[in-house]
Amino acid sequence: MSEASEFDRYGGPSAVLPDRAGQAEAFDAIGRLYDEAYPHKDGQLAAGRRLAEALPPGSRVLDVGCGTGIPTARQLADAGHHVLGVDLSSGMLDLARKNVPAHNAEFRQLDVAALRAEGPDGVGQFDGIAAFFSLLMLPRAEIPYALRLLHGLLRPGGLLALSMVEADLDDAGIPFLGHTIRVSGYLREELRQVVRDAGFDIIDEDTYSYAPASTDVSPSSPLRSTRGGPDPEHQLFMHCRRG
Template identity: 40%
Template structure:
C-alpha cells in the first residue's frame, strides 16, 4: 500500500493513466490472441475471472462478446468505471485479488495480464497460486508478465513514477508450475507501446491448465 492514502501502488498509477493505458497498448496482437486461445479450447458460456481487468478491453470485451460470464477485478476505480460502460455484458468489481475471497473451482478460466508487477515476489507467488485453486479441474489459466529479474526497482511508466518487481522468464514459468499448473504453451515477444519515444519491452504469455491430478507431493 502507499504511505499517502493506503491504496495499492497499482491503483495510484492506473488512476492517473485511465484510458490512455488502453490506447497505448491497443495494438498488442499477443494480448488479443490470448483470450482467443481460451475461447478455442473451452465451451461457450464459461465463467472467467479477469485479474487486473483495466478498462475491460480487449480481454473482457472479447470473452463477454463470445457469451462468456466474466468477472473483472481491478484496484483502480478510474479503470473499473469505464470498463463497466465499455463492456456491459461483464461484471466488474473494485477489488484486490490478494484479499478477495473466491470459492474453490468456481471458474472455468482465469486471466491475469500484467497485473502483478507492483506486488512483491511473495505476493506474486500467492496470487499465482490463487487461480490454481479457484479454476476448476481441467480449467485454464493465462498469466502474462514483463519477464525482468528486478526487485522493487524504481521506474517511470507512461510518465508515472512507480516501483516494479518481476521474475525472469524461467523463474516466472517456475512460479506457475510450482502452483500446480501444467504449462501448455509459452510465448515470448517484444512490444512497443503507442507512446512518443517508447522502447520495445519484453513480454511473456503463458497458457496453463489445472491438471486432473495434483503433482506428486502436493
C-alpha cells in the same frame, strides 16, 4: 518480510491486505491513456482468443487486473462467456463498465489478495482465469501466493492465461505515463518454475516483442526503463491448466 506475514495477506490468520493505494491512484489518473499508449496488444489479443476458444460455451471467467476492459474482458464477453473483471483502480473499472456493457460482464474493485471463492465477498470458482500483466504489479514475494490463490479459484482442469514481461526486477519504482508504479518480473526459466510450483501445468508459451506507441512510455515502459535503451520489451504468455 517473513513468509508467515506474506501468507497472512492471502488468507492466513490475520488476513492483512497490502497497501496498494499508490498503485490504484496512479491507474485512476492514467485511465484511458493506457490504451492509447498500448493500442495494438497483439499478444494479449491472441492469448485471450485462445482462452475464449478453449473454454466450454458459457464458461465463467475471471479477468484479474481487467483495466479498461479492452481487449480481454470484452473479448471473453463477446465470445459468450460470463466475465468477472477485478481491478484496484475505480477509474479503470468505470471505463471497463462503459467499454464492456454486456449483460454477461461484471466488474468489481478488488485486490488479488482479497479474492476468495467462499464467504460474504466470495467470487466463486471459475472455468478460466486471465491474468494479463497484472501480477507484475506485485512484489516478487507475493506472486507465488497469488498464483496459488488463483489455482484455488479454478475448477479442476480449469485454464489460466498468464502474461508477464521478462525482466529481473523486484518491486521496482518505474516512471509510467507521468506517474510512478511499482513492478516486478522474472527471467523466463524462473517464471516457469514459479508457475509450476503453484500447481499449474504449462501447456504452451508464446513470446512477443512490443514497443509502446506513446513516447511517454518509450523508453519508460514499466519493464524497459531499467534497461536504459529503446529495445522493445519481451512479453511472455503462458497457457496453463490447473494440475
